Amino acid sequence: MSSRLRAGLIGCGFYARNHLHAWRDLSDDVELVAVCDRDEQKAGAAAEAFSVPRWYGDAARMMEAEALDFVDIVTTMPSHKSLVLLAASHKVPVIVQKPFAPTWQDCLDMVDVCRNAGVPLMVHENFRFQSPLLEVRRVLEAGTIGDVTWGRINWRTGYDIYAGQPYLATEERFILLDIGVHVLDLARVLLGEVERVFCETQSVKPSIAGEDMATIMLKHHNGAVSVVDCSYATKRDPDPFPEVLLEIEGRRGSLLLSPGLELRVTSEGATTVRSLRTPLLPWTSEPWHVSQESVLNTQRHWVECLKAAREPETSGRDNLKTYALVEAAYESATSHQAARPNS
Ligand code: NAD
Ligand code: 89Y
Known part of the structure; x- marks a missing residue:
């Protein structure tokens, strides 16, 4: 090469x-x-x-x-x-x-x-490479909030995604496959692999084929519990699109990523607050900037792994575990029972 x-x-x-x-x-x-x-x-x-x-x-x-x-x-x-x-x-x-x-x-x-x-095969699963989420991962890996016990990861927007991506309106398996994959991938990365999934879906916007809201509860192997919720039918002002917002609790503290990408970390009673907004690149623009920048981070990771003959974080093999959560969520939404992801 x-x-x-x-x-x-x-x-x-x-x-x-x-x-x-x-x-x-x-x-x-x-x-x-x-x-x-x-x-x-x-x-x-x-x-x-x-x-x-x-x-x-x-x-x-x-x-x-x-x-x-x-x-x-x-x-x-x-x-x-x-x-x-x-x-x-x-x-x-x-x-x-x-x-x-x-x-x-x-x-x-x-x-x-x-x-x-x-x-080598990698899935371009870019949310875990968003700069603010890379920082959240660093805080967790440093042990700042201790072992994780609970989390909520959310994506709720009414941004007109159908304008740029009209095919989304005709997907029968819609939000879980389009955004659920990203947010469930984050749940794995931030809170650990998953044992059980419970999910309810809703179709709120008229005239689209699939579900545009999903609320998922996850039990992780390490005992943590998380709620992952996604919506394309939320009327909110300001609309946080395309920010992922989250709160995670651990045995020593907690962290909160709130609208505008402000990160608040509490550890052993002391709290720090900082902005995780990064400067625009010459080719990025609001509101897409955080998504666009993650494309660069993702592609850089692929190149580094390819050159080093190393398996990428989001290899095809790894992404099966994320996809299995989507399948389990659909199964649970149909049966109204908890489902176990394929392994
Ligand atoms: P798009 O429909 O605008 O573009 C897809 C293009 O692929 C079209 O121009 C089409 O002609 C071409 N194409 C389809 N089949 C082909 C084939 N067999 N050979 C050659 N060309 C072919 O779609 P998009 O909105 O650009 O989305 C593309 C993918 O990116 C989707 O899977 C979407 O979910 C994903 N996406 C990811 C993110 C993210 O943040 N990771 C954001 C948006 C879209
Ligand atoms: O399709 C979606 C994705 O993967 O990231 C953002 C998006 O383009 C619209 O919500």
Whole structure:
């Protein structure tokens, strides 16, 4: 492998712009040599805007023609499995956007095929790489609040996500797969692996296909209990989109991440308060900034792991554990009983 990794990107839609900017920021390590979209106009426009030498309307053609060190898949989930398997058949490492796939079996298949082919596979699960959440992780890892006992992690917004991502309105399995994956992933990272899940879902906005609210209670293996709640139908002013808010209690203290990304940490009776807002990057803007910046952090992690031949934090294998929580949440919402995640 040359020191600068040669990358191809598939899917030049709404969110790919952030990936393209992030690859440009990582250009000391990565050379984006080709982009692809089945809508050729989008592929051509992305290539022109980001000075990418070649563009394609067909992923198989791109994989045949290019000698790639990895491929970045930024399409929506129905195409993930075929594109991941295509990359694996060329022995090309692959990073793929969330949600991993529409079904549990598809996720298993991708992990199996890549493992058997010896091909690194990472899911672009970026919320745990958001700068404020990286800091929350550091506080927990330092033991500042002691062993965790309880948590609440929430995402509640009425921001018009359908404008940029119209496909979300037609997803029958909607908020748990779109945002639930992120917030449940955070529950694993911040409070530990999960033993039992109880979930209720609601469909509040008329004229969408799936559930747009989910309230989930988790019992963690270490004894902690958490509540994870997500909503796309919350009328709140100011609307915190796209901030994840949380409170976590431990045996020595607590932490609270509140709107505006203010972090309040109490430890052994003493409290510190600080802002976790980071400056805008040249290509980021409010309100998306915290999400956009996490794309850069996520892609940097992928590159570091690929170069060091290390399994990424959010490898396909790891993401199965997050996806299993989504499946368990849907199962519980249907049965109205607690469900155990697949392991
Ligand atoms: P989009 O529909 O705007 O773009 C997807 C693009 O992929 C389209 O241009 C489409 O033509 C192309 N495409 C689809 N199948 C293809 C194939 N087989 N070959 C080549 N091109 C193909 O979607 P989006 O909003 O950009 O979302 C893409 C993914 O990113 C989704 O999975 C979404 O959930 C995810 N996303 C993640 C975050 C995050 O914070 N991690 C935020 C937004 C979106
Ligand atoms: O699709 C969602 C995601 O993954 O992060 C934010 C989002 O784009 C809209 O809520």
